[in-house]
Amino acid sequence: MKELAEAVKAFTEEGLSPAGKVYHKISLSAVQRLAGQLSCSIKEVEISALSSGIVPERYERNLGTTGGLEGQILLLNSRVAVLGLGGLGGLAAELLARMGVGTITLIDGDAFSESNLNRQVLSTEENLQQKKADAARERITKINAAVETIVFKEMAAEHNIKKILQDCHLALDCLDNLETRFLLQETCQKLGIPMIHGAIAQFYGQVSTIFPGDPGLKAIYSSFNKGQNKGIETELGNPATTPALVAAWQVQEAVKLLLKKGELLRNRLLFIDTLQGSCETILLER
Amino acid sequence: MITIEVALFATLRIYNPNGESSEPFKMQVPEGSTVTNLLAILKIPPGESKQVFINSCRQELDYILQEGERAAIFPPIAGG
Structure with a gap:
């Protein structure tokens, strides 16, 4: 060379x-x-x-x-997986590419529909029906051709999640259901990699960085069971703004983690309440 | 009776007895009250999912509240 x-x-x-x-x-x-x-x-x-x-x-x-x-x-040599390419993951993937994270694994089995247009930055009137993972790859290639993309046009599940996450340094939890979020945490724990959790509902959002062995989602969603797979967002919907806020914060955590800089939101849950105009940081360690 | 501070976040703000807000407020509860008792006093329906943090640490519903503690109660959010 x-x-x-x-x-x-x-x-x-x-x-x-x-x-x-x-x-x-x-x-x-x-x-x-x-x-x-x-x-x-x-x-x-x-x-x-x-x-x-x-x-x-x-x-x-x-x-x-x-x-x-x-x-x-260091960022160019990093490999980050983005699970879910909707409101959170679409923007998170773009921000990672702009920062110059060198390999981004994109995971989503869905295609865009009209109800995504209000908040999912990769969706346009022209690409309805396009697979979200394809749209994400196209967008990233346009923004930064240095970034290598690995695409999975399927939902993360028991049968494929280990394969999806192999060789990744870090996973971004941009999913929209608790069952897969818990599966992700379990798999990250087995593979020994950290994950950055993000979730939204209407005026509200939350972020937490979870390392293997941390209580993480178990502390955040204490009442989780198979019957409860969603949160209050099913009734309240999600606007354009809170996904952007939370995705940006997740990527900032990812960059800090990869660069070993600053204080991570580890064992802490950042809860953003834009209606009240406040942020709360809650300790998750007992 | 003991005095505690309570903050009800996001959609739970409607159960603030002083009017809809997430601003923390002080209230009195009988000594020995659990988190479940507190939720009943605040008229938060038992079926409504919530996560309870006492002095910023997550606690279970059978946790016994102490004088001066701060309870923060959140609904679960899980959208992406």
């Missing part, structure tokens, strides 16, 4: 950050050209550039959050 590193240097330009700092950058078109010329992936070119202290311009505003070039490399 010495050849790649040399080629990257030849395309390097000087850039000026908003803070007035000079830095070495490489443009998207140069990255695309190099990938074509040297028959390697966009991701490989970007990682090679970052390893030589050259910033792919598209990530310039990420670096304050990632803690520099090393953090961006």
Whole structure:
């Protein structure tokens, strides 16, 4: 890959950050050209550039959050699964791609319907009936071709969930039913990977980061049983806004977790009440 | 009697005796009252699903409330 590193240097330009700092950058078109010329992936070119202290311009505003070039490399080498590609998962997948998370596994067996248009950012009047996982892959490829996508156009269930999550560093729980959410937690526990839970109903949303061995969903939904698979959202519906709030918070947790930065919402439940205009953080550890 | 603080979140705010709100309020309950007793005093129907946190820690319905504790009660939300 010495050849790649040399080629990257030849395309390097000087850039000026908003803070007035000079830095070495490489443009998207140069990255695309190099990938074509040297028959390697966009991701490989970007990682090679970052390893030589050259910033792919598209990530310039990420670096304050990632803690520099090393953090961006870490994100590009990360593999995250998004289970459920509706209100939460559709936006979460897009935000992960914009941050430059290098491999995203997309899981949803559903196709878009009209009642999704009010809140699911991947749905449009033109793609009704399209599988959500296909729409997510198309959107991600348009936003960031460095991202590798692995697509499962089926619902996560007992028979496939281990296969879906294998090799993932982290799972985002963007599901819409308790049974699969609990199955996800159980599987993550077996595989030894963390998950980030998000859920919404009307004016309300919640987020929690769950590591293997944590009580997690068992503490949040103490009254769960097979008969109760949904929450108050079945009666109250979901608007455009709360899925976006919660998905954004889930992705921020994912980025922090992958970069080992800050305080995670581990053993804590963040409850967002936009009607009251308040956030509560509740301890889940007993 | 003991005095506790209660906050009713999301849809449970309608059971606030001082008017619909999630603002915490103080109330008195008989000594030895459990969470189940508290829910009955607040007229929250037994069938309505809820999660109860005392001083920010989840507790079961048979938990016995203590003077000065804060009870936060939430409905389950699970949409995606």
